Each structure stands twice: as structure tokens, then as C-alpha cells.
Amino acid sequence: DGGITQSPKYLFRKEGQNVTLSCEQNLNHDAMYWYRQDPGQGLRLIYYSQIVNDFQKGDIAEGYSVSREKKESFPLTVTSAQKNPTAFYLCASRPGTGIYEQYFGPGTRLTVT
Amino acid sequence: KQEVTQIPAALSVPEGENLVLNCSFTDSAIYNLQWFRQDPGKGLTSLLLIQSSQREQTSGRLNASLDKSSGRSTLYIAASQPGDSATYLCAGDTSGGGADGLTFGKGTHLIIQP
Numbered sequence: 001d002g003g004i005t006q007s008p009k010y011l012f013r014k015e016g017q018n019v020t021l022s023c024e025q026n027l028n029h030d031a032m033y034w035y036r037q038d039p040g041q042g043l044r045l046i047y048y049s050q051i052v053n054d055f056q057k058g059d060i061a062e063g064y065s066v067s068r069e070k071k072e073s074f075p076l077t078v079t080s081a082q083k084n085p086t087a088f089y090l091c092a093s094r095p096g097t098g099i100y101e102q103y104f105g106p107g108t109r110l111t112v113t
Numbered sequence: 114k115q116e117v118t119q120i121p122a123a124l125s126v127p128e129g130e131n132l133v134l135n136c137s138f139t140d141s142a143i144y145n146l147q148w149f150r151q152d153p154g155k156g157l158t159s160l161l162l163i164q165s166s167q168r169e170q171t172s173g174r175l176n177a178s179l180d181k182s183s184g185r186s187t188l189y190i191a192a193s194q195p196g197d198s199a200t201y202l203c204a205g206d207t208s209g210g211g212a213d214g215l216t217f218g219k220g221t222h223l224i225i226q227p
Contacts, residue, residue, distance in 0.1 A: 006156075033214050042117065042202065042217035043157075058214055090156055100145040100164060100206060102215060104157040 003027065004105035006091050011110045013085075021076045021108045023091035029103075030096035032074035036060060037088040037107075046089075049074055078110065085112045115140045115207050119218035127226050128195060134188040134221045136203035141184030145206040147215065148177050148188050150199045157202065161188070193225045 004025045013019045023032065031050045035043040045058030049068040063082025068074055078085045091105040116139040126132055136146075144165040149157040161170045161177040163186070169178040176189040186203055200222045204215035 004156075035214075035217075040219060042219045043204070043215075044217075045214040048214050056213075092157075101147065101159055101162045102204075103159060104149075106156040107154075109154070 004091060004093055004103060006089075006105040006108050009106065009108060011108055013110070013112050015112055016080045017112075018077055018079050019085075019110065019112075021078065021089055021091075021110070023074045023076065023105060025072055025074075025091075025093045025105075027093060027095070027103065028071070029093035030071070031094040032068070033092040033094075033102065034058075034064075034066065034074070034076045035090045035092065037090060043090060046076065078112075085110060115205065115216045117203060117205060117216055117218035119201075119203060119221050121221060122219065123222040123224075125224040125226060126193060128193060130193050131189070131191050132193055132223075134190070134201050134203075134223070136186040136188070136218055138184040138205055138216075140207060141181055142207055143179065143181055143184065143205045144208070146177075146179050146186050147204050147206075148175075148186075149202045149204065151202060151220070152199050160201075195225045195227045198223055198225050 007022045033048040034046040037043050044060050047066040049055035065077045088109050090107045092102045094102050118137050120135045146163045148160045151157050163179045174191040179186045200220040202220045204217045
């Protein structure tokens with residue numbers, strides 16, 4: 001089955017530790033995105049990548065880092081510099097130029113204590 | 114900076130009713146608009162995409178429209194069912210090419226009473 005996978009579904013970390021969230025897609029999509037969702041809030045864009053080895057900051061990139069070494073993978077690292085890391089993180093992808101529909105993964109819920 | 118407002122924030126109706134969810138943008142320069150459904154603790158499921166050259170899209174009991182002049186979109190759900198209970202999110206692409214990510218509203222939490 002084609003789709004977007006995010007692992008793990010739940011993640012727990014101690015404050016001060018970096019943590020990496022996985023996002024993999026087998027849809028052959030060019031563009032990939034990371035969003036953050038807080039209770040009662042809409043999604044906010046963290047980082048996005050339109051092609052391999054290239055990515056741009058979104059609205060709330062501070063305290064996060066990404067890489068795009070392979071087309072199918074777009075991992076997100078939540079660093080200790082992120083002041084409020086506890087949230088639901090969603091990865092999405094889009095086919096490419098001229099095709100606008102975004103598809104989402106199941107999400108990872110990160111809890112930092 | 115683009116902001117998206119969804120009204121109402123929550124809605125509870127009996128099964129079988131037709132209903133309308135609203136979405137408005139502070140900047141009417143919207144190129145594409147997408148409606149999503151989110152079940153508790155889950156990712157987003159795409160419902161409808163209205164591309165820049167379109168005014169509405171239909172899928173089954175769902176119809177979405179976009180009025181760019183006013184920066185408003187509506188999602189119409191006909192003959193609602195308990196399985197329609199979820200949070201509905203609208204999101205707009207203001208970059209023109211669809212590459213820069215979407216701007217989301219906070220959602221409408223919908224409950225359909227059996």
C-alpha cells in the first residue's frame with residue numbers, strides 16, 4: 001500500500017534531550033512537510049522540502065532541524081532549544097509541481113517532561 | 114500574514130440534517146483550498162481540493178465552494194450521519210505554486226447525534 005508512515009506513534013523524552021521523528025513516503029512525491037498541532041489549534045508549518053537536499057523554514061522553525069537526503073524520507077529533529085516541544089507532529093507530502101493536494105501521515109505524539 | 118477563521122468552532126446536530134461549515138481568510142489571495150477531516154488522535158484525511166481555477170468541488174454528500182473575491186469557503190454536508198463526527202479543517206495555499214505549505218484554520222468540531 002502506498003502512503004506516509006510516521007514512527008513511533010507515541011514518543012516520550014526528558015527535557016534537554018534531542019529527539020528525531022521519522023517520516024517516510026512511498027508515493028514518489030517531490031514535496032514533504034512537517035506541521036505541529038497543539039490542542040485546539042490549527043496546524044502550523046515547521047519545515048518543508050520541495051526537492052532532495054533542499055528545505056526551507058516554515059512559520060515556527062526555531063528549535064527544529066530537518067534533512068532530506070532521500071526523496072522518500074524527511075526526518076524532523078526536535079532539539080533541546082525548542083521551548084515547548086510537547087505536541088502532535090504531522091508529516092505531509094505533495095506529488096509535485098502543478099499538483100496541489102497534500103496527503104498526511106498518522107502523526108507522532110511527542111511528550112517531553 | 115494570512116489568518117484563517119473557521120465558524121462555528123463546534124457544532125452538534127441530529128442525524129439527517131444538512132449543515133454548512135464556514136472558513137474565511139484575512140487575505141483573499143487564495144490559490145488553492147483544501148478541506149480535511151481529522152478523527153481524534155489521527156492524521157488528516159483530505160476531503161476536497163478546490164484548485165485556483167475552480168469554484169467548487171463535490172464528493173458524495175460533500176460539496177465545497179470557494180469565493181475568492183470575499184476570501185470565503187464553505188463545506189456543505191448533506192444528510193449527516195454519526196460517522197461524520199470529526200473535526201473539519203480548512204487550509205489555503207497562498208503561494209500560488211502549492212509548494213510553500215498550507216495555512217490552517219483551527220477547525221470545526223462536529224458531532225452528529227444518532
